[in-house]
Amino acid sequence: MANYDHIQIERQETVSTYRGRPNPAAPKPPVRDRKRHGQKLSEEISQASKNVLDSRKNIGIQTDKLMVLELSGEALSGDLLELLINKFRLSLVEETAEPGSNQSKLIVQFEDQEAIAQFNAERALWEDDLPDEVLLTHAQRRNLFSCIDAVRSLTPEDRMGPHLKDFIKAIPKDMGFFIVNIDVWYNNNPSEILSTERQIRSVLGTQGSQLLGDLFAISGLLLGRAKVNEFSLNALLSMDIISSIELPAEIVTQEPHELYQYDYVPIVNDTLDETAPLATVLDSGIFTGNPLLKSVVVAEEDFDTTEHTTADMNGHGTGVAGIVVYGDFSTPDESRIFTPLVRICSAKIMHDEDGDPYFREDVRPERLVRDAIVYFYETYGCRIFNLSAGDAGSMYNGGRQLSWASMLDDLARELDIVIIVSAGNVSDPEIPEFESREEAMEKVRDQLFAQDHRLIDPATSALSVTVGSISRSSEPAVLRGTGINPISVGLKDHPSVFTRIGKGVNKSIKPDFVDYGGNFSLRQISRGASRWLKTDQNLMEPTLNHTNDRVFKGYCGTSFAAPHVTHIAARLERILEAQIDGRPSANLIRALLANSAKCSNDMQTWGEMSKDADYTGKDNPKHDRFMRLYGYGKISEQILTSTDNHVTLFAEDRLPLRDFHLYKIPVPKQFLKVRAAKSITVSLAYNPVTRISRKEYLANNLWIEIFRRIDEDTLIKYKAKREAGTDTEDDFKKLPDEYKIKDFIPGYDTVQKSTLQQRRWQKSPTGGADLLWPGNDEPYIYILISGKERFKYAQQEQPQSYALCVTFAYESEENIDLYNQLRNNVKLKAVERERDKVQPRIKI
Numbered sequence: 001m002a003n004y005d006h007i008q009i010e011r012q013e014t015v016s017t018y019r020g021r022p023n024p025a026a027p028k029p030p031v032r033d034r035k036r037h038g039q040k041l042s043e044e045i046s047q048a049s050k051n052v053l054d055s056r057k058n059i060g061i062q063t064d065k066l067m068v069l070e071l072s073g074e075a076l077s078g079d080l081l082e083l084l085i086n087k088f089r090l091s092l093v094e095e096t097a098e099p100g101s102n103q104s105k106l107i108v109q110f111e112d113q114e115a116i117a118q119f120n121a122e123r124a125l126w127e128d129d130l131p132d133e134v135l136l137t138h139a140q141r142r143n144l145f146s147c148i149d150a151v152r153s154l155t156p157e158d159r160m161g162p163h164l165k166d167f168i169k170a171i172p173k174d175m176g177f178f179i180v181n182i183d184v185w186y187n188n189n190p191s192e193i194l195s196t197e198r199q200i201r202s203v204l205g206t207q208g209s210q211l212l213g214d215l216f217a218i219s220g221l222l223l224g225r226a227k228v229n230e231f232s233l234n235a236l237l238s239m240d241i242i243s244s245i246e247l248p249a250e251i252v253t254q255e256p257h258e259l260y261q262y263d264y265v266p267i268v269n270d271t272l273d274e275t276a277p278l279a280t281v282l283d284s285g286i287f288t289g290n291p292l293l294k295s296v297v298v299a300e301e302d303f304d305t306t307e308h309t310t311a312d313m314n315g316h317g318t319g320v321a322g323i324v325v326y327g328d329f330s331t332p333d334e335s336r337i338f339t340p341l342v343r344i345c346s347a348k349i350m351h352d353e354d355g356d357p358y359f360r361e362d363v364r365p366e367r368l369v370r371d372a373i374v375y376f377y378e379t380y381g382c383r384i385f386n387l388s389a390g391d392a393g394s395m396y397n398g399g400r401q402l403s404w405a406s407m408l409d410d411l412a413r414e415l416d417i418v419i420i421v422s423a424g425n426v427s428d429p430e431i432p433e434f435e436s437r438e439e440a441m442e443k444v445r446d447q448l449f450a451q452d453h454r455l456i457d458p459a460t461s462a463l464s465v466t467v468g469s470i471s472r473s474s475e476p477a478v479l480r481g482t483g484i485n486p487i488s489v490g491l492k493d494h495p496s497v498f499t500r501i502g503k504g505v506n507k508s509i510k511p512d513f514v515d516y517g518g519n520f521s522l523r524q525i526s527r528g529a530s531r532w533l534k535t536d537q538n539l540m541e542p543t544l545n546h547t548n549d550r551v552f553k554g555y556c557g558t559s560f561a562a563p564h565v566t567h568i569a570a571r572l573e574r575i576l577e578a579q580i581d582g583r584p585s586a587n588l589i590r591a592l593l594a595n596s597a598k599c600s601n602d603m604q605t606w607g608e609m610s611k612d613a614d615y616t617g618k619d620n621p622k623h624d625r626f627m628r629l630y631g632y633g634k635i636s637e638q639i640l641t642s643t644d645n646h647v648t649l650f651a652e653d654r655l656p657l658r659d660f661h662l663y664k665i666p667v668p669k670q671f672l673k674v675r676a677a678k679s680i681t682v683s684l685a686y687n688p689v690t691r692i693s694r695k696e697y698l699a700n701n702l703w704i705e706i707f708r709r710i711d712e713d714t715l716i717k718y719k720a721k722r723e724a725g726t727d728t729e730d731d732f733k734k735l736p737d738e739y740k741i742k743d744f745i746p747g748y749d750t751v752q753k754s755t756l757q758q759r760r761w762q763k764s765p766t767g768g769a770d771l772l773w774p775g776n777d778e779p780y781i782y783i784l785i786s787g788k789e790r791f792k793y794a795q796q797e798q799p800q801s802y803a804l805c806v807t808f809a810y811e812s813e814e815n816i817d818l819y820n821q822l823r824n825n826v827k828l829k830a831v832e833r834e835r836d837k838v839q840p841r842i843k844i
Contacts, residue, residue: 003641004819005579006592006648008829011661029080029146037145038127044151045120049113051153052240071106072150080144081106082792087135088119091187094220094243095695096399107154107243107693109187156237161246163393177208177227179361182236183243183403184215184222193217196241203235204228212362216370218407220693223364247393248361266551269339270295277342277570279324279384280376281563282369283317284357285310285348287546290318292338296325299345299380303368306351306360314352315546319555320388321346322544323563324570327637329542329552330472330516342570345382347372350389357389365391366407373411373419383417383586384573386566387458388559390424394457399695401505402457405464406692412463413687418573418586419464420566422558423511424456424500431522431530437487440522442609444489444497448629449612453500459511460504462698462755463687465569465590468631469496469517469561470603476521477538486521486533493603495629496520497532499558502628505697508754511631513597517541517561518554568635569593575640587803588652591685594758595648595805596639597632604630623746632758639807647819648807649826654799657700660786662715665806666825667779668818672768676812680761682706682744682783686802687755689793696790702802703752706759707739707782708771714739741781743770778825 085092085108094107110116118135125132126141136144160168164180184196193215201211209232215222221243228236236242268291278298288297288311300310312318322329325340349368350357359365369387376382387408394402401409408419430450432443447453459466474491489497496519504510518541523533540554541561569589576584576592599607607626615621642648655661671678682704689699744759751757771779787800808818 001643003643006642006650007823007826009649009651010827010829011651011653011663029143032146034127034129038123041123041148041151042120045116048151048153049116055238055240071108071148078791080147083140084144089115092693094400094693097695109185154240159237159242159244161244163247164245167247171230175230177229179225179227179248180233181246181248182224182226185241185243186217186220186222188219193222196222203239204232216364216367218403219410219691221403223366223403225362225364266292267337268292268295269337272296272340272343277574278382279342279386279566279570280345280347280382281317281321281324282347282349282372282385282387283320284314284350284352285312285317286321286346287312287318289548290544290551292544292551293321296340296343297346298343301375302348303372304348304351304360310346310348312546314357315553316357316559318546319543319553320386320559320563323560324386324566327567342567345376345380347376366404370407370411377415377417384566384570385417385419386563387419388422388562390422390456390459392424392456396455396460401692401697402460404458405461406690408458408461409463409690412586416586418569418589420562420569421459421461421464421466422562423459423466423468425498425557426453429497440489445495446611448495448501449614455500455502455504455510459500462505462508462690465565465593466511467558467562467565468501468511468514469499469558470494470514471496471519471539472516472541473538475538476536484524486523486536488521490519493600494606506753509627509631509751512756513565513631513633513635515561515564515634517558518556520556565635568637572640585652585803587685587687587801588650590756591683591803591805592639593635594632594683594756595681595807596636597634597758599630599633642819644815645812645818646809647822648805649822650803650805652803654801655702655785655787656799657787657789660784663783663804665781665783666822667771667781668821669779670816671808671810671818672771674810674812674814674816675765676810677765678763678768678810681758681807683758683805684802685756686800688800694791698790699793700787700789700800701752702785702787702800703748704757705748705784706741706744708741710739710782
């Protein structure tokens with residue numbers, strides 16, 4: 001079967017753009033007793049300011065800069081929030097909302113005491129109902145101060161992380177020094193970082209406590225580590241510029257393993273040149289002495305420096321690198337010939353400690369990862385990065401984005417790169433009680449919904465690709481000699497017992513994909529007790545060894561699921577680069593990955609049969625549970641090229657947020673009538689501005705809806721509704737139902753908070769009639785892309801970049817000339833129209 005370039009298309013020209021209100025449904029400010037409430041706020045502002053200054057004086061800081069206070073209130077709309085920020089020279093450092101209410105909490109930094117005084121003066125004008133216009137108009141004051149319930153300074157307890165709270169309760173009296181992570185509020189002004197560091201060093205004193213290195217800046221936070229004792233910890237907790245202090249958690253460690261019995265010498269068929277795909281492995285280094293890696297390592301750098309070598313002393317990085325380079329070792333060639341497909345750079349960011357990969361203690365992992373990514377991007381032009389690491393002590397429980405993930409989002413957008421991240425592992429999952437193999441499998445699956453299986457930092461990264469683990473094999477190995485053989489807790493393609501699942505920030509789809517990362521089995525020992533067998537040779541994922549005694553090892557972990565996706569991403573980048581004669585955007589690479597992701601019917605059934613013990617609703621969101629376990633599914637190499645029965649269209653554009661884009665896609669009749677299972681997959685990727693301080697986190701959302709027919713009159717009416725003030729996420733739902741193709745799963749409202757979206761129409765060999773109707777001789781589908789800003793930011797007026805992919809596929813060898821039927825009837829991008837003749841592409 002021939003291989004072809006994917007088809008690059010353009011959108012349709014539509015009617016003129018429109019403008020609408022950002023939030024027409026904002027609740028109205030509450031009615032207040034001005035005198036009573038104004039006096040209450042006056043006392044709270046005065047006391048909060050005094051608390052801040054007194055605490056600074058007590059710890060030896062003589063400054064009134066960056067005063068951090070908490071404002072709580074209800075019905076505080078986006079417009080009022082922007083008014084508060086701009087008029088009083090505030091920096092918003094965190095915005096949270098109480099679930100199920102209009103109540104909001106804002107952590108804000110006033111520039112100085114003068115700014116607080118101006119705020120209080122406007123409050124006094126509101127209290128007396130005076131019409132004077134100073135900073136605010138009479139109406140602005142009325143709306144703003146009516147919404148503010150209370151003002152207070154933050155307490156030391158507010159700044160303690162959950163692990164630190166538990167530690168302090170049991171801290172021994174003779175406890176010496178220990179290391180903590182510190183997050184410091186930051187108004188994104190680089191000139192103030194040195195001053196902030198001086199304040200912290202001053203508070204820590206000179207008796208052994210110290211700030212370990214300089215603070216690491218991300219949007220809204222400065223990240224650091226400090227060596228403290230009980231006394232200096234209390235001093236730090238009293239600093240109002242501190243956001244939080246937490247004990248550093250051990251990095252997600254590799255699971256124990258034993259060597260595969262591969263007793264042979266491999267033959268390497270290396271045909272790669274300097275134009276071959278390239279990816280960077282951010283890990284514990286690489287053992288270049290492995291015969292399968294000797295010729296494919298472009299560069300190595302040591303960012304950890306603990307072991308004073310770029311070599312992998314642990315094995316984790318070599319195992320990850322092997323999969324990035326070769327893709328899969330599960331079915332080795334009988335001739336023992338291995339062909340590398342991806343070159344690699346090695347960024348050593350971890351070292352070995354007793355068999356586990358660790359980050360050095362004196363530097364935050366975020367800094368090491370950022371430095372490594374920037375170095376290999378600038379020096380070698382690498383744009384695909386694999387990060388199989390995470391912080392098991394920093395688990396996402398909803399609310400604000402995690403710091404490491406936020407840093408990756410900033411980098412992904414700034415550099416236009418693709419970062420593939422592992423979802424994280426639970427090293428010792430609970431062992432349920434069960435009475436049969438089937439019950440064991442069901443309970444192991446259902447306990448993935450427990451809180452301790454939630455995603456960890458940085459797996460919640462909104463612009464990165466997150467990968468969870470599924471099992472490649474169903475049956476454990478048979479033990480030799482005496483003993484009871486282990487049993488499986490998951491069949492092939494079931495989620496691994498150790499994997500972590502979603503959702504991500506603002507209920508986005510995470511993990512994005514799953515791939516093979518091994519699995520545990522259960523082994524019964526004396527007195528009927530069971531334990532996990534983490535080194536079952538049939539269930540581990542095979543990859544490369546980091547010593548000379550053997551070539552291969554087996555591992556379990558999401559660490560080894562992620563590089564399967566990295567392998568495809570690197571190859572995809574090069575193929576697209578050759579087609580478009582330039583660098584493909586990260587959006588396009590991500591969208592194509594999503595376009596290929598799929599779950600089998602068995603995977604979907606297994607996921608939808610799951611039970612979430614923590615769910616309290618009355619309905620049964622089975623598809624939601626399925627997507628929390630699998631995301632969009634497992635990606636396929638099929639996406640690398642189009643073929644006779646698998647054709648992909650793609651487009652890239654920039655959408656003004658008060659406009660929409662429309663794509664008209666032909667659906668060949670032969671495709672609808674072919675006697676084979678068939679599908680149409682639509683995927684979208686975009687890269688919005690992110691802000692860790694905002695509860696929405698993404699500055700804007702894009703979403704897609706798919707119609708079987710639509711006309712310009714309908715679009716004009718749709719725009720008119722938005723101009724009239726109905727600018728909400730429900731706009732698509734108000735379009736005529738008879739136009740929508742309801743069989744595209746999931747609905748747009750399920751995926752709209754995700755920067756990577758996929759919707760699929762699937763039919764049996766006899767299906768497809770829903771895209772046909774009387775008098776329709778030329779079936780089309782219409783893809784409408786729209787968006788909405790979630791909060792204001794500096795580049796608000798800049799259009800949002802995105803990539804759209806559409807794939808037609810059918811499972812049959814029958815040739816219906818699908819490629820040319822689509823190419824001849826779709827609106828081609830100008831460069832594609834210049835190609836009069838399609839040349840098959842064979843090398844993939």
